[in-house]
Amino acid sequence: MSIPDKEITIYDIAKALNISAATVSRALMDHPSVNINTKAKVQEAAKSMGYRSNQMASNLRKRKSNIIGIIVGNLNSSFMSNVIAGAEKVLSEAGYNLIISQSLDNVSKEINIAQAMYNNRVDGLLVSLAYETENADHFESFVKRGIPLVYFDRVWPHPKCPGIEIDNVKAAYDITEHLITQGCKRIAHITAFKISSVAADRFTGYKKALEDYNIPFNESLVIKTDLTMNAGIDAAHQIMNMEERPDAVFVTNDACAVGCMQETKKFGIRIPQDIAFAGFNNDTEASIIEPNLTTVNYRGDIMGEEAARILIDRINNASAAAQPAKKIMQKSEIIIRDSSVKRK
Amino acid sequence: MSIPDKEITIYDIAKALNISAATVSRALMDHPSVNINTKAKVQEAAKSMGYRSNQMASNLRKRKSNIIGIIVGNLNSSFMSNVIAGAEKVLSEAGYNLIISQSLDNVSKEINIAQAMYNNRVDGLLVSLAYETENADHFESFVKRGIPLVYFDRVWPHPKCPGIEIDNVKAAYDITEHLITQGCKRIAHITAFKISSVAADRFTGYKKALEDYNIPFNESLVIKTDLTMNAGIDAAHQIMNMEERPDAVFVTNDACAVGCMQETKKFGIRIPQDIAFAGFNNDTEASIIEPNLTTVNYRGDIMGEEAARILIDRINNASAAAQPAKKIMQKSEIIIRDSSVKRK
DNA sequence: ATGAAAGCGCTAACAT
DNA sequence: ATGTTAGCGCTTTCAT
Numbered sequence: 001m002s003i004p005d006k007e008i009t010i011y012d013i014a015k016a017l018n019i020s021a022a023t024v025s026r027a028l029m030d031h032p033s034v035n036i037n038t039k040a041k042v043q044e045a046a047k048s049m050g051y052r053s054n055q056m057a058s059n060l061r062k063r064k065s066n067i068i069g070i071i072v073g074n075l076n077s078s079f080m081s082n083v084i085a086g087a088e089k090v091l092s093e094a095g096y097n098l099i100i101s102q103s104l105d106n107v108s109k110e111i112n113i114a115q116a117m118y119n120n121r122v123d124g125l126l127v128s129l130a131y132e133t134e135n136a137d138h139f140e141s142f143v144k145r146g147i148p149l150v151y152f153d154r155v156w157p158h159p160k161c162p163g164i165e166i167d168n169v170k171a172a173y174d175i176t177e178h179l180i181t182q183g184c185k186r187i188a189h190i191t192a193f194k195i196s197s198v199a200a201d202r203f204t205g206y207k208k209a210l211e212d213y214n215i216p217f218n219e220s221l222v223i224k225t226d227l228t229m230n231a232g233i234d235a236a237h238q239i240m241n242m243e244e245r246p247d248a249v250f251v252t253n254d255a256c257a258v259g260c261m262q263e264t265k266k267f268g269i270r271i272p273q274d275i276a277f278a279g280f281n282n283d284t285e286a287s288i289i290e291p292n293l294t295t296v297n298y299r300g301d302i303m304g305e306e307a308a309r310i311l312i313d314r315i316n317n318a319s320a321a322a323q324p325a326k327k328i329m330q331k332s333e334i335i336i337r338d339s340s341v342k343r344k
Numbered sequence: 345m346s347i348p349d350k351e352i353t354i355y356d357i358a359k360a361l362n363i364s365a366a367t368v369s370r371a372l373m374d375h376p377s378v379n380i381n382t383k384a385k386v387q388e389a390a391k392s393m394g395y396r397s398n399q400m401a402s403n404l405r406k407r408k409s410n411i412i413g414i415i416v417g418n419l420n421s422s423f424m425s426n427v428i429a430g431a432e433k434v435l436s437e438a439g440y441n442l443i444i445s446q447s448l449d450n451v452s453k454e455i456n457i458a459q460a461m462y463n464n465r466v467d468g469l470l471v472s473l474a475y476e477t478e479n480a481d482h483f484e485s486f487v488k489r490g491i492p493l494v495y496f497d498r499v500w501p502h503p504k505c506p507g508i509e510i511d512n513v514k515a516a517y518d519i520t521e522h523l524i525t526q527g528c529k530r531i532a533h534i535t536a537f538k539i540s541s542v543a544a545d546r547f548t549g550y551k552k553a554l555e556d557y558n559i560p561f562n563e564s565l566v567i568k569t570d571l572t573m574n575a576g577i578d579a580a581h582q583i584m585n586m587e588e589r590p591d592a593v594f595v596t597n598d599a600c601a602v603g604c605m606q607e608t609k610k611f612g613i614r615i616p617q618d619i620a621f622a623g624f625n626n627d628t629e630a631s632i633i634e635p636n637l638t639t640v641n642y643r644g645d646i647m648g649e650e651a652a653r654i655l656i657d658r659i660n661n662a663s664a665a666a667q668p669a670k671k672i673m674q675k676s677e678i679i680i681r682d683s684s685v686k687r688k
Numbered sequence: 689a690t691g692a693a694a695g696c697g698c699t700a701a702c703a704t
Numbered sequence: 705a706t707g708t709t710a711g712c713g714c715t716t717t718c719a720t
Contacts, residue, residue, distance in 0.1 A: 007713085009712095009713055009714080010713075010714070011713080011714095019690075019691085020690065020691045020692075021691090021713090021714080021715095022690070022691060022692080022693095022715080022716080023689080023690055023691075025713095025714065025715060025716090026689095026690085026715090026716095029715085033689060033690085034689070034690085035689055035690085038689080038690085052462060052463060052485070053463055053713090053714085054404075054463075054465060054712090054713055054714070055463045055464045055465065055714095056400060056403050056404045056409060056464070056465055056712085056713080056714090057404050057696090057712070057713030057714040057715090058713075058714055058715075059400050059696095059714090060398075060400045060401050060404050060695095060696050060697070060698090060712085060713085060714075061695080061696050061713080061714045061715045061716085062696080062714085062715070062716095063696065063697095065400060067443075074425060075419045075420075075424070075425045075428060075444075076419075076420070076421070076422050076424070076425030076426075077420070078420050080419070080420070081418060081419045081420030081446070082420075084419060084446065085446065085448060088445070088446070092456075092460075097443060097460055097464060098443065098444070098445065099411075099441060099442065099443050099444075100442070100443075100444040101432070101442065101444075102425070102428065102429065102432070104429060112436075116436075116441055118396060119396060119397055119398075119399045120399045120400070120441060121398060121399065121400055141396070229628070258632060262632065284573070284629060285628060285629060285632050288602060288606070288629050288632045288633050289632050289633075290634050351697085353696095353697055353698080354697075354698070355697080355698095363706075363707085364706065364707045364708075365697090365698080365699095365707090366699075366700085366706075366707060366708080366709095367705080367706055367707075369697095369698065369699060369700090370699090370705095370706085373699090377705060377706085378705070378706085379705055379706085382705080382706085397697090397698085398696090398697055398698070399698095400696085400697080400698090401696070401697030401698040401699090401712090402697075402698055402699075403698090403712095404696085404697085404698075404712050404713070404714090405697080405698045405699045405700085405711080405712050406698085406699070406700095406712080407712065407713095
């Protein structure tokens, strides 16, 4: 038949079996107090009649959407794909569905997404902020209504919202230190236009390392961009036009680092001999570009799983949710590759 | 207050304003027949009372979830990120929310996702199949209930489901022809284990080009893999172990091509002189690897927008949905880069 | 072990 | 222009 048939409800099953809808509902949920025979009959009837449970109705009644929202800057990185795979694994096992949205690192889009997710009454939220985002007021409505929110990677400090991230200060310190021990003295840093907490932490680590090694911090070596690959190309031009060129560049993400490296090479600059490079994230591109890019690595899948677990815990556990949120530091490591090793 | 307050409903607003809930509902939806003053009063009250519309209830009542499901193999590519950005743009303008899931190119996961989306009563579905998928039975329930489904990129031919894709046969033909005109005679082809319609089309294009140029098709030059980057590494070993090595490799996607190229280079093989390479998709990696990878390019954002538009049309338009679904061919182009150009 | 009945929060005839 | 009323399909007390 070409006209779609009417939706089959539990009432239809109830009528067919001459029992009440309540029993059907219970049987379908495998409620312990339903007779095993009835259960079997119901399940069979459901199958043969083509019944499909209507989540919308169930959700409304239970006042629970069974949906977790996840907001990220951009889906386009192996890191994010892994985070999502990890989160999805844990959440789907716990019976949740996922609504994923990318803000494209744009604050107003992030605000709209947050609104839509609120109206859909998500049961919880996993958020990695846009690079642009400078405050998290648009998530206050969730906090107010007691809807758990867990930040990951690009986090916002909030007494009620746990955040899982890496020690950005330390990782940036380590990588800067590495560049210094390779003999670099003029280390440029490419960071975000609007400095979010993550970019700020990395900037801090960079400055701290310089300080510890008695290298004066030089504002003119700091380049602010939107951290896209194209921005990296522009940054390369800025570097080429500097009166005194840097001997190393530490970029706060890999995408931008790769763009910058590629463009720099076009000027005949040798990497790492003339300018060493380091990035952040260990995206796939980092081990494809030549020379391979030194960077900071951390596991997206683990971060996603962990964030999801914390979130579920807060959803199920009012007492867990009531506790002050703590920051969780996930381990990270710097991966030294040829882009930064100045052999004799 | 720390305990979340009770949810504010239209009844609360109605009571506060001494009007009926129906009027509140209408005012909130900006229904034309509501007095402009009442509208203003309602909107103000809603704001001051902290009212947030409950989509779950609205959805149930309207029997419309306002949700579009989108299923892809993997989110981790610039192409997919662009498709999603394109689709999201069109869909959010039309008032829809998106549930995105990645099958990780695994059929059983794809089946589960389809189930969950059905139960959530998505209003429509955008699907790019897993590489593994060999039939689309798990989407029949949508078709039966008249829920519009539009395939994109990795499509399945179905009389009721439009598909938007590129001419894979032609693109593969063109790229193979290009390799032939560069003087290649032994062209290997790396394709999927389970040959889906997309991989099959590309395989067909490859064979057709060989035939037209009187190069006998050689089964031993066909390598079947799961098309990941790691699979490309394995494929490189297979190639190195061949008694008579190929002088070109056409891989059915870029990720696998890049893995294969990198590993091949480690054997001291010169690209393109010893072995030329070509991929498919124009992922970011293709223009990062050295030499840059010849590939097939097509716009993800446009594909996403177009697929979304067709879907919305079918949702709003029973007559559009009733028409036999046509295939839409989006334009694509081959991008010739250094990985395949054998200069004199 | 099962049923009756109420209601989640909203919208849409149908009245007025 | 507004109100009345009846559900959307499900779950869950409270009875029995």
